[in-house]
Amino acid sequence: MFTGIIEEVGTVRAAGEGTLAIDAALTLGGTKPGDSISVNGVDLTVAQLDERGFAFNVMPETYRRSSLGGLNAGDGVNLERAIAAGDRFSGHVVRGVVEARGALLALTGEGDAILARYSTPAEILRYVIIKGPIAVDGVSLTVVAKDEASFTVSLVRYTQEHTNLTRRKPGDAVNLETDILARYVEQLLREMRG
Numbered sequence: 001m002f003t004g005i006i007e008e009v010g011t012v013r014a015a016g017e018g019t020l021a022i023d024a025a026l027t028l029g030g031t032k033p034g035d036s037i038s039v040n041g042v043d044l045t046v047a048q049l050d051e052r053g054f055a056f057n058v059m060p061e062t063y064r065r066s067s068l069g070g071l072n073a074g075d076g077v078n079l080e081r082a083i084a085a086g087d088r089f090s091g092h093v094v095r096g097v098v099e100a101r102g103a104l105l106a107l108t109g110e111g112d113a114i115l116a117r118y119s120t121p122a123e124i125l126r127y128v129i130i131k132g133p134i135a136v137d138g139v140s141l142t143v144v145a146k147d148e149a150s151f152t153v154s155l156v157r158y159t160q161e162h163t164n165l166t167r168r169k170p171g172d173a174v175n176l177e178t179d180i181l182a183r184y185v186e187q188l189l190r191e192m193r194g
Contacts, residue, residue, distance in 0.1 A: 002038045003091035004133075004140020006078045006163045010039075013053060015071040020044070023053040027079045036082040036096065040164075041138030041175040042066050043082075043096025066098040067137075067173035076164040078138045091140030092133035098175040100124045102136070104168045105150055114160055115144070117152040118174060125151065127178035127186075135177040139163050 010024035020039070027037060031054060035046045044056040063069040071077065102118040109115075118136065120128065128134055128151045130143050139159065145152040160166045168174070 001083055002043070002080050002094040002096055002138065003083055004094040004135050004138060005080065005091045006139055007080050009076045009162070009164050010053065010079045012071050012073055012075045012077060014073055015068075015075075018058055019055060020058050020068065020071065021053065021055040022077060022079070024079055027081050028053055031081060038078070038080040038082075038094070038096045038138045040067065040077050041094070041096065041135050041177055042068055042098050062098075065100070066175045067101055068175075070173060076167060078163050078165075080138060092135075093180060094135045094138065094140060094177060095180060096138070096177075098177055100176050101173045102176045104170055104172050104174060106170060107166060107168070110154065112157050114155045114166060115152050116155055116165060117145075117150050118176075119150050120176065122149075124176055124178055125149070127182045129182070132182075133179050135175075137163070137165065137174050138177075139165060 008026040010022040013021040013023050031046060033046050036043050046054045047057050048055040100121045102120045105117040105119050107114050107116055128143055128146055130146055132143050134141055134143055141153040143151050144154050155165060
């Protein structure tokens, strides 16, 4: 489980069929094989470590659901280690289970903030609510607007400087994870109704 508060932006060292290697500094500390790391919002298991970073095995389902298959050497990726028991919990509950891909539509300045608007598949958009949480590439964000095909979040200066979100260009794919609580409530209500 993660919080969506990105610890650092790592750099893809190598990306190929079934493998992903990332150079990192901060998130490398205290990490061991078998640990979970959120990479652009995808919960991956560390397979190997070296002095520069870590490597992961990536299964076909992960490529189908996420944007990881489009990564190339040199790309920046959002990294977060799994939360440890007793840690302060910021952000919101992020499972690292990408539900779908969306795409950046626009980045628009608004004072010190940047409004980021993303296209979203209908099956995901139904769980997106204004002032509710969403994870975009693993970043815990609050929805500020929504229409029939997209949602908008406001990126504060810290998020602009400590994630890869403002490095994106319109059309770039992003990984989306909605609030799990909405999904649980929907399923429970469906089961109660028969």
